[in-house]
Amino acid sequence: MTTDPYLKTDLYDVAIVGYGPAGETLANLLGQAGKKVIVFEKEESVYHAPRASHLDGEVMRIYQSIGLAEKIEKVTIGAKGYHFLNAEGRLLTELVRRDGKGPHGWNHHYRFHQPVLEGLLRKGAERFGNVHVHLCHEVTRIEQNEHHSAILAKNRKDGTTRETKALYTIGCDGARSTVAKWMGTVKRDVGLHEPWLVVDIKLKRQVNLPNTGIQYCEPARPTTFIPYVGARDRFRWEMKVLPGETKEELEEPERVWELLSRWLTPEDAELERAAVYMFHSTITERWRNNRLFLAGDAAHQMPPFLGQGMCAGIRDVANLSWKLAINTPNNPTGYTLSLDEMTAIAEIARENHIHVFCDEVYKGLEFDGNRLPWFADVYENAVSLGVMSKAYGLSGLRIGWIGTQNKEIYDKMIGFKNYTSICSSAPSEFLSMVALSQL
Template sequence: MQDKSALEEFDVVIVGRGPVGATLANLLGLCGVRTLVLEREARTYHLPRAVHFDDECMRVFQTIGLADAILPHVILSPGMLFLDADGRMLLDWSRPRTLTPMGWHLSYRFHQPDLEDVLTRGLARWPHVSLRNRCDVFALDQDEDGVRVRYEDLTNGRLCGVRAGYVVGCDGARSLVRRFIGSGMDDLGFHERWLVIDVLLKRDRDDLGDYSLQHCDPRRPATYVRGTGARRRWEITVLPDEDSNDVAQPAKVWELLSRWITPEDAELERAAVYTFHSVIAQQWRNGRLLLAGDSAHQTPPFLGQGMCAGIRDAANLAWKLDAVIRGAADSGVLDTYQSERLPHVREFIELAIRLGGVINTKATEAGLAAGEARENAPVKLEVKKPLLGPGLVSRDLPLAGHLAPQFTLSDGSPSDDRTGYSHVLLVETAAAPSSRQALSQGIRILTSDDASSLGPWLREHGIVAALVRPDRYVRGTACNEAELDRLIAAIAPPTHVPSAA
C-alpha cells in the first residue's frame, strides 16, 4: 500500500458504476471535477433489472449529452392498468403520448444493460474522469482534509489506495459506504418476496399488449411489463409457505406463467426471487462520505421510480459538490442534499406502498383512494411529482421547489442545451440591472426573445422572473424588480457549466 503522500488524488471517488454512479460521474465530468469511479465487476451485468424511467430522468440524460444515444434503446410506455381477479379494470394509469413540460415523454421502458453501456461509454468524453473495473473497495479512512480510499485490484490481488475530497457510495442496497457512514435505516414497513421472471419471445404475442398490467388477484398478485424488443417481464408474489429456491425452478416458473405464456412462446432468460423493501437511510452524509441511489433508499417497484430516484440524487448532488470543491460554496451546502431529496423520495416510496396494497387486496376501496373514482368506471390515477424538501429553495415564493419547464428556443432547439448544467434566470427581458448582476455571477439568462413561450409562462404564474437551479428545480421567483434584486443578491451560484449536447 502506498504512503499518503504518494497516493493519487481525486476530487470525488464514486463507489459503484451502475446507472446512478455513471450518471453522477458524467455530471461531474461536465463540471470539470476530477472523478474516479471504482467498480467491483469487470463489465456490465447482462441481465435486466430496472425497466422504467421518466421524463425528468431523460432530461438529466439530455444534460449530460447522452439522450440521443439512449433513445434507440427505449420504447414509450402507454401506462399501467390495475385489474381485479376477473380482469376488470380497477385503476387506469395511462400516460400521455405528448411531450411533457420537461421536453420529453412521461414514461420510457428500457433494458438496463443497454442504458449502463451508453452511460459508461459517455465517461470516455471527460479526460478528468477515470473508471477502474474489478476494484473492490474495503476501507474508507476519513480525515479533515479528505478520504483515503483503499481497494483491492481483483485482476491481480494488489492492494491500492487513492485520496479523495469526497466519496459517494452508489454501491447499492448492501452499501459499504453506508456502513462507514454509520447510518441506520428507517423502515417504512413493506417487505415482500416476489419472483421476477424475464423472458425472450420466440414469436409475436401482440395480445400481451404494451400496457403494464397489475393483476390484483388476492390469491397470487402479479405484474406484467412490456420490455424493449422481445423482452417481457412478469413479477409474481411468492406465498408465505413457499421456498424461494423451489419457486424459481423452471418447471414451477412455467406453471405460474401458464395463464399468459408457454415455453413454445418464449425462452426463459432469468427467474429469481427478490425481497422488495421500503427503507430510507437515516444519514446520507457523514463529513466527506455521501450516499446516492439504492444505498440511500429502496422502494417497492410498483411506481417504477427506484432508479429514477437515484438519477435525481445524482442531479441534485453533482452541482453542489462542484460548488464546494471549487470554493464557491461552504461544505454545509451538502447537507441540503438529504434535506431536499429525502422528503421527495419518501413520498414516492409511500405511494408505491399504497399501490402495492391495491395489488394485494380484494378490498378495492383501500387502493382506490390513490385516484379519483368515477361512477361505473375505473379510477383514473394521476401521480404528481413531490416538491423538494427544505434546502436551497425559497419555499415562501411561488413555484419554489417545483421543476421548471424546458422551453423551445426560436431556432427549435431545447433550452437546456443552451443553458447547460447551471443556474438560469428566466426573465422577460435581459435589460434590467438585476439581469446584468445575474450575468456577473455566472447565472445564465433566458428571455422571451429566446423562447416565445417563456413570457406567457411567467405571466401565468404571476411572476416576472424565476431562478432555476442546475438540476432544473426552481430556486426562487420574483413578482417585481425589487424581489428579483433580492433573489439574485442572496446567492452566489456556481459559474456556468456548458451543455454537453
C-alpha cells in the same frame, strides 16, 4: 489507470463507489464539469440481467444535460399506463399515462433494458479523460479527515490493493452499501418486506400479449405485468411469493414456466431472468457524513410498482453533482501548475513572443499550503486574473483584478474598461478591502 498530463496530483475531486446507473450518471455529470473523478466497481462488467425498467421525462432531461438523451431514446419505448384487474378480469381502475412531450421536453415515461442503458452511460463516461474507472475493484476501507477521504480498494483479479484520496466519496453502491457501513449510518424501516419472483423473457416468435401494463389484483397471487422492456420482444412479470414457497423452488425453470402458462409456453420465449427479490421500503437516516455521501439505493429503497427507484437515484446524483462541482477548487481539473512548469511555459512564451493569460481565480486554495507566485510575476508578458468570489469566500461580489508587468497591455485594458465595465458598488469595495486586509 489512464495517464493524463493534466491530472498529475494523486488527489481526486470525487471518488464514486459503485458503477450502476446512479454512479454512471454521476461520472458523466462530473466528467463534463471537468472534475477529476475515480470510480471503483467490484463487478467486472455491466450486470447481464435487467433490473430497473422505467425512467421518466425528468431523468431524460438529466441525460440531455450530459449529451446522451438522443442515444438513450433510441433504445427505449414509450411506456403506457396500467390497468388494475380483479380475479375475474374486470377493470377496477387504470393509471393513465399521458402521450406526447411533457414539461421536461421529453415523453413522460420510457421503458428500457438495463444492460443496454448502462452500456450507453459507460460509453458516455469514456468521453472524459478526467474520469478513471476501475472495474473488478472492491472497496474494503474508507476513512476521512478534515481535508479529504481515503479509499482502499482491492483488485479482485490479482489481489493487489490501491489507496486513493479524494475530496469527497459518493456511495452509489446499492442497498448493501459499503460507504454507508463506513459512515456508520443506519436504515429506517418503513414497513414493507415482501418476496416477489421477477421473470424476464425474450420472445422467440410473435405472441398476443397485452401492450399496456397490468396489475392483476388477484388474492391467489398478486402479479404485475410489464410490456416492452426496452424492446417489443421483452416482457416482465413480477409475482408475489406465497407462504410456504421457497426461493429455490420458484427459480426452477419448470416452476417458472408453470406460472407463466396462462400467457405463453417455452416454445414462445426464452427466460432471461427468474429470481426472487425482497421488495423493501427503507430510508437511510443520514445521507452525509462530512466528506462521505450516499445516493440511490444506498440512501433509500422503494418497491418497484411506481417505477421510481432508479429515477430517484438519478435525481440524487443530479442534485449532488453541481454542488460537488462548485465545492471542489482548482477548476476544472483539480491540478495546479508547479513553479517549474510555470517557468518552462514562460520560457516557451518568451522565445516565441506569446502573451499568456492565466485564470487564477482559485489561487489561495492550494491543498498543500505551498503558495505559488502569480503568473504575471513569473513572466513579463503574462496577465493574471483574480477575483474575490472564490478563494475569499465572497460569492456574489463582482470584484476582481487583472495584473501584468506589461505597461502597454495594462494601458490598453484600462482604455477598454472605460467602454466595457460598470463601476463596482461601494459596499462591495469595502468588503473586499476588509477581506484583503486579513491576508
